[in-house]
Amino acid sequence: MTQCEQSQAVKNGGTALQAGGDIHLQQGLSYQDVRQVAQDLFDANFFRLSVVAREEAASRAEYITEKFLRKLSEENPNGFSKANDPGFQSALYTVQREHAKAGDEDLGDLLVDLLVDRSKQDQRDLIQLVLDESLATAPKLTNGQLSVLAITFALKYTVDNRVVSEESLGDYLDRYIIPFGDSLAVSESSFAHLDFAGCGSTSVLVDISIEGILINTYPALFSKGVTSEEILSAGFSTVDGRIFSECLNDISRFQVSVIRDSEVELVLSKRGVDAGDVDLAKAIYSRNMMSEEEVARKIMKLRPAMGDISRKWSDSGMKSLxxxxxxxxxxxxxxxxxxGEFGALSIWIS
Structure with missing residues (x-):
């Protein structure tokens, strides 16, 4: 086997790197060191284009690299050392390549967030593998499909402990749901593609409406309350202020003052409520809850933009995704x- 001849020209202050294979640097890398390896990585691997197209691709790659380095320096400065790792170099090049091809700002930001999360993984574990696959998969999806994944993830897989009132519920919808509503891709073929891309699957066994999700996740916000007579007839000796508060939806009634029924025992026990009354509170907690239709009207009044999102959800595969x-x-x-920050991915993948 003959050895390939190679020559290199290195600018002042630059670093000579071997093209055509993994690029290795010394430890103690600076911002500029990693920026240089990123540039050389792209130059060594991206296919040759016409002069104009090559300049545009290089400009896009430089832009997304700079954005990544800034975010990395803010969120995970220790991640600069990952530039020595072949697996991380491959992930970095994926981001450069895909943004160079598409030039889409939203996709670029999404890839940067995935890559920053990738920099936080110190070993080849499930999260690292998932992030590598996600970096390769996200560019294959439309903005509408990315919006479907965002809303589905937020609603079906997360709980926001700040949602304790009608006002905070509105803030939650403004922050996590409504921004994605206009671009939702809800055709059958769109969900077939999400399945093909390995992002999810639909099944009638898991059908649930947005209203049903909100009732399950934040039930206290949708209680119609109970009267003092109902509380006494349920076995309580009094309307105990440690257990009951004014109903959020009807000030003439009361409700158990715990946001979720799954937390009743823990919260009330910490308040010094005896075990017998805790059991009674668990039994009365879900009495007189709003129907899904009533919740839909409440949400529509609170945030009218949710009407269209709820219809798209119910009329498509989103409800069963x-x-x-x-x-x-x-x-x-x-x-x-x-x-911005939204909890570590390891909360949902471990």
Missing amino acids: SLTSVGKAIGHANVKRLV
Whole structure:
């Protein structure tokens, strides 16, 4: 076997790197070191184009690299050391290549978030594998499909503990749901493609409306309350202020003052309520809940934009969509792209 001849020209302050294989640097890498390896990585691997197209591709790659480095320096400065890792170099090149081809700002931001998360993984574990696959998969999806993954992830797989009132529910919808509503891709072929891409699958066994999800996740917000007579007839000796508060939807009534029924025992026990009354509170908690139709009217009044989103959800595969680990990672990154920090991915993938 003959050895290929290679020559290199290195600018002042540059680093000579071997093209055509993994690029290795010394430890203690600076921002500029990683920026240089990223540039050389792209130059060594991206296919040759016409002069104009090559300049545009190089400009896009430089732009997305700079955006990634800035975000990395903010979120995970220790991640600069990952430039020595062949697997990370491959992930970095994927981001450069896909943004160079598409030039889509939203996709670029999403890929940057995925890559920053990738930099936080110190070993070849499930999360790292999922993120690598997500980086390769996200560019194969339309903005509408990315929006489907974002809303599905936020509604079906997360709980926001700040949602404790009608006002905070409105803020939640403004932040995590409504921004994605206009672009939703809800055709049958769109869901078939999400299945093909390994992001999720639909099944009538998991059909649920947005209203049903909100009732299950934040039930206290949709209670119609109980009267003092109903409380006493349920076995309580009094309307205990440790257990009951004014109903959020009817000030003439009361409700158990815990946001979720699954937390009743823990919360009331911490308040010093005896076990017998805790059991009574669990039994009365879900009495007189709003129907899904009543919740829909409440949500429409609160945020009219939710009407169209709810219809698209109910009339499409969104209501029956279950996400894979890749679908969750992309949905997580797409939400994070808009709102900033959104909890570690390991919460949902471990």
